[in-house]
Amino acid sequence: MACDNCVQRMIDKPIYVDIKPDVQKMLEVIDAITKIKQQVTRNDVIDVFRQSQAKDIKNQFGHLPVYQEKFPRILKTKDVFLLLDDLVLCKLVHIVYYLRGKNRFTIQVFTLICTKNFITK
Secondary structure: OOHHHHHHHHHHHOOOOHHHHHHHHHHHHHHHHHEEEEEHHHHHHHHHHOOOHHHHHHHOOOOHHHHHHOOOOOOHHHHHHHHHHHHHHHHOEEEEEEEOOEEEEEEEEEEOOOOOOHOOO
């Protein structure tokens, strides 16, 4: 017997999509921006992955080949956030939180744990 959540998901008729190219690109983005910036936020990662045209993003990361490279994205923006969360949960990406001031967490820093070659295995 299946749980209610499983039954509902099957009613929705999910479509399975290979997002390996997006996973590889996300890992490349994290690797590239953590090499040039010490404090990287979740939004930095997403903005570079989505190739945001915002002026501050272009100024900070516009010179990176991973930002300039055109590639077909499979995931939509809301799903990209979920992908990043999943990479953290799968321990492919590690987050370090810095404590600033009195008991206040302000910065998330991402560090790459594995290489993109891990994905192809």
